[in-house]
Amino acid sequence: MTDSLSYQLWRLSEAGEPVVMLGRQHGAEEEAAFERLLQLGILVHRGREASWDVCHDCDCGAAERAIAWDGDIATAKCAADHRRDERLRADDVRSFTVVLPAFMEGVAAAMGFGRPDLIAPGLWSLGMLADERIIVAAPTRAGIRQPGLVGAVRLAHREGTIILVGPELPALMRGNLAEQNIHHVQPIHAVLPLMGDLPLALDVARLPDGRAGRYSLILTVETRTVHIGGKAATLPPRPFQILHILARQHRRGKPVVSRHALLDEIFTPSTAEAAVRDLVSETRRQLKRAFGDAEEVAQLITTHTTAGYAINLPPLTVSVVG
Numbered sequence: 001m002t003d004s005l006s007y008q009l010w011r012l013s014e015a016g017e018p019v020v021m022l023g024r025q026h027g028a029e030e031e032a033a034f035e036r037l038l039q040l041g042i043l044v045h046r047g048r049e050a051s052w053d054v055c056h057d058c059d060c061g062a063a064e065r066a067i068a069w070d071g072d073i074a075t076a077k078c079a080a081d082h083r084r085d086e087r088l089r090a091d092d093v094r095s096f097t098v099v100l101p102a103f104m105e106g107v108a109a110a111m112g113f114g115r116p117d118l119i120a121p122g123l124w125s126l127g128m129l130a131d132e133r134i135i136v137a138a139p140t141r142a143g144i145r146q147p148g149l150v151g152a153v154r155l156a157h158r159e160g161t162i163i164l165v166g167p168e169l170p171a172l173m174r175g176n177l178a179e180q181n182i183h184h185v186q187p188i189h190a191v192l193p194l195m196g197d198l199p200l201a202l203d204v205a206r207l208p209d210g211r212a213g214r215y216s217l218i219l220t221v222e223t224r225t226v227h228i229g230g231k232a233a234t235l236p237p238r239p240f241q242i243l244h245i246l247a248r249q250h251r252r253g254k255p256v257v258s259r260h261a262l263l264d265e266i267f268t269p270s271t272a273e274a275a276v277r278d279l280v281s282e283t284r285r286q287l288k289r290a291f292g293d294a295e296e297v298a299q300l301i302t303t304h305t306t307a308g309y310a311i312n313l314p315p316l317t318v319s320v321v322g
Contacts, residue, residue: 005030006199009042009098010187013139014167016122020046023094033199042103043096052076052092055084067093103200104137110201111135120152128160129204130253131315136182138166145169150180161210161316165190165202183208205251209316216313217300219247221322226290228297233290239283241266242276242309246301250311250318258308280309 005026013019021043026034037043051064053076060080067088068075074093078084104124108116113127119136122143126135134157138144144166146152153162162182169177174184190202218227224240225232235243245265249257259276267275284301291297302312311318 004191004193004199005033005037006191007188009037009103009200010139010191012098013100013103014141016140016142017100019098019100021096021098023092023096030199037106038096040102040106042099042106044099046095046097048074048093048095052086052088054078055086058084100139103139106200107137107202110199111204117156119156120146120148122146123149123152125156131209133161133163133207133209133316135163135165135202135207138164141167150177150182153182154180163207178210181210183210204253205248205320209251209319211316211319214317215319216296216317217247217311218319218321219244221320226287228287228291228300229294231291235283235286235290238266238279239286242279242283243301244320246309246311247318247320250313250315251320253315255310256304256307257310262308 008021008026012021034043038045048067048069050067052067054060054062054065055078058078058080060078062079065076065078065086068077074088076086076088078086100122101118101124104116104126108114108124108126111127113135116124116126116137119125120143122138122140123146124137126137128134136153136157138149144164153164160181164177164182164184165187166184168186169184177184185206185208187202190206192199192201192203216228219225219240220227221244224234224237226235226240226243234240242262245262246255246257249255259273262276262279263271263273266279280301280303284298287297287300299312302310304310
């Protein structure tokens with residue numbers, strides 16, 4: 001995930017404009033997505049590269065190798081020994097400019113938002129999630145560390161939980177921002193893997209929510225532990241798995257999971273759909289055995305007759321750890 005095309009765009013943007021991306025900085029499986037970025041104007045062709053890194057073991061003293069062109073064929077020329085000349089692939093020598101406003105528009109569109117607002121230099125308000133968290137992006141280090149950052153954000157959004165996406169910040173600065181309900185996350189922790197031809201959306205389930213210590217339901221994946229109302233219990237693998245899936249979707253703001261989706265993720269293709277219903281019933285029994293039959297436990301998993309199942313809790317009250 002961390003080497004995805006989306007993450008490359010965020011990483012390269014940190015240093016500020018001009019943001020340059022080489023053709024070789026994306027995988028073969030991302031070619032369609034790369035072409036889509038060109039179509040949208042997020043990437044703009046810069047032309048041919050004129051220089052290349054020196055040989056890793058060369059002692060010629062040169063800082064770089066010149067690129068010689070013979071038609072469409074490029075060669076990195078060694079100043080000391082022509083036998084070290086290196087034929088380069090087309091993607092090696094293609095370079096592109098990342099257009100930051102267009103990049104932010106692409107992220108907003110991929111997340112289902114409208115056109116983003118530039119609220120300060122290098123600072124974009126992308127949109128609001130269904131649970132009312134507001135996504136603000138600062139792709140460059142200069143943008144996220146600018147004087148008056150909090151004032152700029154709060155001038156645009158006087159109230160509400162702000163998720164600030166951008167380069168790494170010192171712990172003290174993150175803490176100061178969190179005290180003002182502005183919660184920072186690095187792109188490396190939020191980008192989605194390649195999905196379709198425009199992999200720019202952020203994973204809503206992995207964004208901060210500003211509710212640390214105030215969750216109604218906490219799942220710890222590594223130990224299959226469930227925390228409800230100050231009590232904790234470990235569930236068997238299958239019941240925990242279905243609860244994990246429902247909790248994950250709850251955090252993404254799309255809580256209802258269809259029976260078909262649960263069947264695909266938990267069982268084999270030949271399994272009857274009734275297996276999902278039986279597993280939900282077993283999960284409810286396990287929860288009652290561990291936490292009692294209080295209303296919040298009995299109604300934790302709700303059935304949506306034609307749609308599927310969901311966690312019956314308000315937005316931003318579920319946490320998944322690990």
